[in-house]
Amino acid sequence: MVWVLLLLGACASDDKDPTAKMSPEEIYAEAKDIMKGNIYDKAIKLFDKLEGRAAGTPLAQQAQLDKAYAQYKDGDRVSALMTLDRFMKLNPANPAYDYALYLKGTINFNDDLGLMSKWFKQDLAERDQMAARDSFEAYKELVTRFPDSKYSPDATLRMRHIVNLLAKSELKVARHYYNKGAYIAAVNRAQATLNDYPNSEAAETALIILIDSYQALGLTQLSEDTQRVLKASFPESRYFPQPPKAQAQKKSWFRFW
Secondary structure (H helix, E strand, O other), rough: HHHHHHHHHHHHHHOOOOOOOOOOHHHHHHHHHHHHOHHHHHHHHHHHHHHHOOOOOHHHHHHHHHHHHHHHHHHOOHHHHHHHHHHHHHHHOOOOOHHHHHHHHHHHHHOOOHHHHHOOOOOOOOOHHHHHHHHHHHHHHHHHHOOOOOOOOOOOOOHHHHHHHHHHHHHHHHHHHHHHOOOHHHHHHHHHHHHHOOOOOOHHHHHHHHHHHHHHHHOOHHHHHHHHHHHHHOOOOOOOOOOOOOOOOOOOOOOOO
C-alpha cells in the first residue's frame, strides 16, 4: 500500500513539474526557445530549475548569465544585477566573465537600451549619474582585463560617451551657477569638469565658463591665462572671433587638381 502511495505521489509530482523528466540540456534548450518568443518570466523559472539541478556545472553557470539577461529584458534591473554579481563572485575564471561585465555595464546605464543611435540621444543630465558611473566602471574593468574581448571595442565607445554625458551634466550645473551670479561656484564646477573629464567634448565650454567667471570676479590675470590655455587647446574655439574664410582662388580651366 505504501509503495502505491509513493508511486501515485511521484506521478502527481511529474504532472505538476513538466521538467521533472527533462535533462539539464533539454531544460536549457527549452528556456532558450522560450526567450526567442520574449516570454522572459517563464524562461527565468526554467533557468532557476536548471541551476538547482546542475549546480556547479558549466551549463548552470551559463544559465545564470542567460537568466540575468532575461531578467534585464523582463524589466527587473535589480534582480539582473544581483544575478550578475553572484555569477562574477562565484565564477571569477569563467570564460564568459567579459560578457558578464559588458551586460552589467549596459544594465547599469540604461535599462531599456535599444539601438546605439537611440542610446546616443539620451541626456544624462536627466538620468541617474551614479548608475552611469557604475556602468563606466564595469566597462573599464572589461577593457582593462579583457582588451581582446569582442565586447571591448563597443565598451570603449560607450565609455567615451558616458564621460561626455557626465561632463555635460557638470557643465549644466556650472552654467546654472554662472547665470545666477554665483561665479565662485561656477569656477569650482568648471574646474571639476576639467579635472575629472579633461578629454571630454565639454572641455572647451568649461574653459569658457572659467574665463567668463574670472572676468566677472575681476580676476583679470586668471582670465587671460585661461584664454591662453583655450587658444592653445582649441585654436578655432567659438570664443575667439574667426577671420572670414578666404575666397577660394579661381582655378584655370586646365587645372584639374
